[in-house]
Amino acid sequence: MKAVCIVGSARCNGSTDYLIETIIKGMAENKIETKKYCISEMNIKYCLGCKKCYVDGKCVQNDDVYKIVCDILSSDYVVIAAPSYWAGVPGKLKTFFDRNTPFGDTNPNRILKAKKKIKGIAIAVRAGTRQAENDLILNSIEHYFGHLGIETVKKFSVLQTDALEDLLTNHQDIINEIYETGKSLK
Numbered sequence: 001m002k003a004v005c006i007v008g009s010a011r012c013n014g015s016t017d018y019l020i021e022t023i024i025k026g027m028a029e030n031k032i033e034t035k036k037y038c039i040s041e042m043n044i045k046y047c048l049g050c051k052k053c054y055v056d057g058k059c060v061q062n063d064d065v066y067k068i069v070c071d072i073l074s075s076d077y078v079v080i081a082a083p084s085y086w087a088g089v090p091g092k093l094k095t096f097f098d099r100n101t102p103f104g105d106t107n108p109n110r111i112l113k114a115k116k117k118i119k120g121i122a123i124a125v126r127a128g129t130r131q132a133e134n135d136l137i138l139n140s141i142e143h144y145f146g147h148l149g150i151e152t153v154k155k156f157s158v159l160q161t162d163a164l165e166d167l168l169t170n171h172q173d174i175i176n177e178i179y180e181t182g183k184s185l186k
Helices: 015-029 065-073 091-098 131-147 164-170 172-184
Strands: 002-007 033-038 077-083 118-125 150-158
Touching: 002 015, 002 065, 015 033, 015 077, 015 118, 015 150, 015 164, 015 172, 033 065, 077 131, 091 131, 118 131, 131 150, 150 172, 164 172
Parallel strands: 002 033, 002 077, 077 118, 118 150
Antiparallel strands: none
16 A cells, blocks of 8 residues: 655644654554655646646646656555645645646546545644634645545644644644554555
8 A cells, every 4th residue: 555645834844744754654554655745845836827738638847746646646545734824725735736737627638547546634733723724724635635536534633733842742642643543544
């Protein structure tokens, strides 16, 4: 089994990354092969809105998007974790979602599709206390999954986490649940 794990944060050493690493450790116990992408370290250009992909199923731009999507569509699980940036996903993650138009179910000429069922896990992290804002993030990830035919099987919401220290001090229960989720995937 294979899993693709995406850190949707602008930095890859904080609480969002920690939660991805936690689920990866759980998956390792289950011998799931994982590939991790830190979205901030990837070469992802903005969608040009040219709709060329609606003609031939291919994007006119050459960057890391195709490689990431190929890994996603050949995996069994996809995990995306994102912090809240003004109640939404960070800009670079949104740009990645936008660039998936060639591969989404609304593209009549898409040439790259999943050949098997893929399951998705969404994780949202925010400093504030309003669950509604994390719901927006989880819904964005689930919406992305839906257009690629990925079934969302689990969602995690972490509130009141401004820094990794907050996560480690106040949310050991969620950390444990995320680890156990990774360990239980089959």
